[in-house]
Amino acid sequence: FFYNTMNLLRRALPYYDSAIQLARSAPDIHDVIRDSRLAKAYIFFRMVDYEKAVEVSDLGIASTLEAKDSLHYLSFLNQRAQSLFFQNKLEPSLRDVQISIPLAQTLHQAYELASAYKTRALIFESKGNLPFAESSFRNCIEERFKTKDFGQLAGDYIDLGNFYTETLKSFVQASTCYLTAIQFAKKGFDSVRVARASLNLGSNYLSLQKFDKAIPHLQQALFYLKIGRDSDFLANPSLAELVPIGNKELVQVLFNAKTELLLELYKKSHDNHWLTACLRTALLNDSLIMEIRHEQLGEQSKLYWRDRTRGFFINAIEA
Numbered sequence: 139f140f141y142n143t144m145n146l147l148r149r150a151l152p153y154y155d156s157a158i159q160l161a162r163s164a165p166d167i168h169d170v171i172r173d174s175r176l177a178k179a180y181i182f183f184r185m186v187d188y189e190k191a192v193e194v195s196d197l198g199i200a201s202t203l204e205a206k207d208s209l210h211y212l213s214f215l216n217q218r219a220q221s222l223f224f225q226n227k228l229e230p231s232l233r234d235v236q237i238s239i240p241l242a243q244t245l246h247q248a249y250e251l252a253s254a255y256k257t258r259a260l261i262f263e264s265k266g267n268l269p270f271a272e273s274s275f276r277n278c279i280e281e282r283f284k285t286k287d288f289g290q291l292a293g294d295y296i297d298l299g300n301f302y303t304e305t306l307k308s309f310v311q312a313s314t315c316y317l318t319a320i321q322f323a324k325k326g327f328d329s330v331r332v333a334r335a336s337l338n339l340g341s342n343y344l345s346l347q348k349f350d351k352a353i354p355h356l357q358q359a360l361f362y363l364k365i366g367r368d369s370d371f372l373a374n375p376s377l378a379e380l381v382p383i384g385n386k387e388l389v390q391v392l393f394n395a396k397t398e399l400l401l402e403l404y405k406k407s408h409d410n411h412w413l414t415a416c417l418r419t420a421l422l423n424d425s426l427i428m429e430i431r432h433e434q435l436g437e438q439s440k441l442y443w444r445d446r447t448r449g450f451f452i453n454a455i456e457a
Contacts, residue, residue: 139177145330145384147181154178172198172210179217186387186430191221212241216253223260232261249290252281256297263305275301288326295319296335299342309342316342333362334388341395344402352399359392372400372415377425386430393423394450401457413457420454 141150154174161170175198182191195218202211219234235258242251259274275298282291299315302308316339323331340355353371360366363385365375380389400416403409427447 142177142181146382147185147384150181151178154181169207169210172201172205172207175201176210176213176217179214179221183217183221184384184387186224188221188224192218192225195221208241208245209247212238212245212247212250215241216250216257219254219257223257223264226264228261228264231257235261248281248284249287252278252285252290252294255281256294259301260297263301268305271301271305288322289328289331290326292319292321292323292326292328292331292335295322296331296338299335299338303338303342303345309346312342313339329362330385330388333359333392336362337388337392337395340399344395344399347402349399349403349406352395356392356396356399363389363392365389372411374419374422377422377429380422380426381429386426390423390426390430390447393419393426394447394453397423397450397457398453401453404457416457417454420450420457423450424454 139150141147141153154177157174158171161174166172175194179191179194179198182188182194195214198214199211199218202208202214215234215238219231219238222228222231222234235254238254239251239258242248242254255274255278259271259278262268262274263271275294279291279294279298282294285291295315296319299312299319302312302315316335319335320332320339323329323335336355337359340352340359343349343352343355357366357369357371363383365379365383380386383389397416397420400412400419404412404416427450
């Protein structure tokens, strides 16, 4: 649990496995097996190994149905729905959500209900049903407020901001969501979500060609991930500093944005120091992507990363 909390995800996994094995030697009256599996599924989800997250969730769902454990069943169902969505398996994901929403309402589980609404929002965004997607995002935030989980609430505002940015191209509304997310993330002492919201806000300004505003927000993201170099935006950490980080996906997206921003600054000014910095950042990001690919256990996850990194490599090749 402590390694998990510190985002040392790979170090947490063998301890959860050991807990599961030990709990099998006696009646599991404290639900060690189901709690450990749920934690493992979420770790794989955060590591962007969605195939493995589904596999662990399937085991959890089977055991909870056998034990008639509705609360754990609901949690595993939501985790599987999210993981299926990010594999672009929309219909199976939607089937899980259609079960989890009424079940969460019956059990009065606001947190799980909010999570189910958000997955539903993402599904309908992908299907092009944008009004229903937006209302589902709002339903999610409304339910999450009831939980007082400010870190997760920050994550919900980030996802709503991404919807405004990527789908509706409404950058002003998106910026408002990201700023709200930063406020809630700080209130919840969630440095990772402060970093993610700052990154998305910086990327938003990058899309608007407001480079002077993009730089400080990307720099703030680096600071909250503890990989920044004081106030020197051009400096990068070493690969050795990045390898132990559990949130490599977030770091990789951050260096995608930094590579693109440095390339745009060079195009604007024709100053070679921007181009040199761009190439250095691209080389570091390429090494990080290789590191992440070696951590992925399933073919679906590897295909996800191939699609996810295409834009970065286009910028890197141009630089």
